[in-house]
Amino acid sequence: MLMNIILYFLCFILYMYSGPFIKLILVKMSTTRMPASDHVGLLIGYLERLLIIIFILLKEYTAIGLIIASKSILRFNDMKQDPVTDIPEKVDKRSEYILLGTMLSLTIGMLIGLLASIDFSTLDK
Structure with missing residues (x-):
């Protein structure tokens, strides 16, 4: 019982710090600077991971596929507006920036979900 409570607390902490962690990775990987004034992308990421x-x-x-499908629609619309980059090691396209954030969010959300699904009470018996 105590182990499950500790595990849920750890999952909550990981969830809360996942946004700044993903933002840090995106800043390091991208030459594109998205506006920081509205934080809409950050909120979308938190909702995405929660779902x-x-x-x-x-x-x-299979419901996780709905999240991926909704993001692919956004990416398809952005592909028409992407500039060509001269720095191959940096992500410069808006759609790739969004896709990288989505994949990081998806991976972190799945890891936290799998971690939260561990049931220590079955190990005691």
């Missing part, structure tokens, strides 16, 4: 965690805990893995 992923909920879907994993409910064992509704």
Whole structure:
């Protein structure tokens, strides 16, 4: 019981710090600077990870595909506006920036969801 409480607390901490962690990676990997005034992308990321965690805990893995599908629609629309980059080691396209953030968010959300689904009470018996 105590181990499960500690695990849920750890998952909560990881969830709360996932936004700044993803933002740090995006800043390091990208020459594109997205506006920081509205924080809409950060909020979308938190909601995305929360949905992923909920879907994993409910064992509704196929529902995670809805998140990926909704982001791919956004990426398809942005592809028409992407500039060509001269720095191959940096992500310079807006759609790739969004895709990288989405994949990081998806991965972190899945890891937290899988971590939260561990049940230590079955190990004691």
